[in-house]
Amino acid sequence: MEKPNSSTSSLIRTKSDQFVETMAAALAAMKSPVSSGEVAASAVGGGGPEGSSSFHSRKSSRGLASASPGRSSGHIGKNTHIRKSRSAQMKFDVDDLSSSAALSRASSASLGFSFSFTGFTVPPDEIADMKPYSDEDIPEDLEAGMQKTKLHTEPTLPIYLKFTDVTYKVVLKGIRTTLDKEILNGITGSIDPGEVLALMGPSGSGKTSLLSLLGGRIREPTIGGSITYNDQPYSKYLKSRIGFVTQDDVLFPHLTVKETLSYAARLRLPRTLTKQEKDQRAIDVICELGLERCQDTMIGGSFVRGVSGGERKRVCIGNEIIINPSLLFLDEPTSGLDSTTALRIVKTLHDIAEAGKTVITTIHQPSSRLFPKFDKLILLGKGSLLYFGKASEAMLYFASIGCSPLIAMNPAEFMLDLANGNVTDISVPSELEDRVQIENSEAERKSEKPAPALVHEYLVEAYETRVVENEKKKLRSPTPIDEEIKSKVCTTKREWGASWCGQYSILFWRGLKERRHDYFSCLRITQVLATATILGLLWWKSGSNNPEKLQDQAGLLFFISVFWGFFPVFTAIFTFPQERAMLSKERAADMYRLSAYFVARTTSDLPLDLILPVLFLLVVYFMAGLRMNVGSFFLTVVTVFLCIIAAQGLGLAIGATLMDLKKATTLASVTVMTFMLAGGYFVKNVPVFISWLRYLSFNYHTYKLLLKVQYEHISHSIDGVKIVDGYEEVGVLLAMVVGYRLLAYLSLRRMELR
């Protein structure tokens, strides 16, 4: 999803280029009016004295990890961790939930909330020793290589996620009819802290939908069943405890890996941490994810070469684990990656889970090395549950219902074949074979293989009759943690990572950095200077000492009002549609207030928007011989500034309201054309019923102000336009500056609510 950013920004430039070219071409015509035509970081309780006993370094955390299970479970109230070391087998199994050991482990983990991020630091000597991940640098012994980057995080609120009979349907609206489409049909399961749950199934089987439902990303009345977090329903307070890695990599293409993670840390980590501690945290995550070698490389996109696909995916994961979430959701984190990189990512997820987090990931086709890394598995087929349980027991289950591979096969491949209804190399039970004879079509009967629909029906029935009730019974037992801890899921107050001003400042600087290339783009500066020079030459020392010359010069003033009215509109309409995916992602994670984003986004472009017209006027003003005194030049610059920010407001409002570039450019073209025509230069005798239109035109008000600045000492009226005192024009332009922006802000709010 970084693509829209870069592609659209280049689109903006292309549009701007075209616009300038068009405008330049229109110049000659302008000379003669007759021929003219843009967690609380799960740090429940925040830092505290206990923080000093949290993870301090790899060495100290290794020490803790090696603590015996007995020690970690027995010391409730101490700052211990749910650490599931493979050797110590500190994993929470479903069957283990009711045991007192699990209870005390969860409690000890939950009571270790108070920690300090300062303890997260990896010592520099260890960083230097660590072998970073790199796509070219694959260790001989993969497992051994991975041990070096084992993830160490502080304990967080353990969250037990349970979902029972989850259904989801969407209403598809046709031209005349509406149709209910069932996406999910009665999905039941659970996952505990310390586990990785894999959602598997063929394309379109509903994995992303289920993941989004569980992650609280879809909140619609068409959702059925129950989803609980520590036996509590979803609440907005959970947002800061959830990390959600979307299928598309939504990142800013021009920021480096380090900048991306540092800004995420500054926005998302609790206010109790200093800027240095937050930046250190970003560096720690870079080390944890093996991104050291590319930390200063731009993320990149369609037009900018950046980091590799695997590195980009790890940045996305880093963006989410930086807050140390209790629940981590990932949508196809390994798709498009080679099996080694995929294994590294899944290994990282395993490490995260081992630190007491609940990890849920969709996965398309895991390799045979990847598959055993998952603790639990959900296999979906056409929105129905075909299997839920331990990943290691899936093959046994399918064998128990009579489905086994006939040739050597990767378990994931076998299960996807089954979920697709393809049983070419799979044995089927006699029960299903019998149905073949009865229900299959003529052609299918000849092949003696059951039709995919029959296989699907059989698998759904088998799961429903043999497993579902048992699972539901298990889910009815209460989550084995204290009531007080349970309630933290829905009562802990939401805390922003930074104050409003802090958010504004971070977003402002991030905006500047992301668009720094546009800012210092020689092309853009050349565009403006070239246009200014052409104007200067065409109106060379035009003067205002006779009516004919004065009318010519008025044409130049009108062109200036048109140029600096249209140019900002067409740049600003792209602003919000272009950042929609990023805005949705970051707001869903509660990273900042919409108002802070809005103000930062709309002001971070201003410096350049105000430098360019000054350059432009410096050239045109003196070449064209406009009124030669400092006051007039200054007022001309201020008038053009006002016109630019009013026009930008219109562009922002159109973009935010429509959120569709095609529709937005169409509406903007019609609007600016109308404003230009109603601007008081082309047509003087406008019918009364439509004459009000000119008052909506920023060109009209700008033109009138420019006429006043240039000719108030010469005449009371120029070319049929009265020279006025200008207060009304300034007032109207200021109202447009505020009004259009307010409309844009409300449109963004409405979009979020929808």
Ligand SMILES: Nc1ncnc2c1ncn2[C@@H]1O[C@H](COP(=O)(O)OP(=O)(O)OP(=O)(O)O)[C@@H](O)[C@H]1O
């Ligand atoms: N809002 C929606 N409107 C219409 N159809 C939808 C909507 N959301 C999901 N679907 C449909 O629901 C089905 C499941 O979609 P989903 O994205 O969950 O599948 P998936 O298993 O994640 O697929 P993939 O592996 O290809 O990403 C698809 O057929 C999809 O077209």
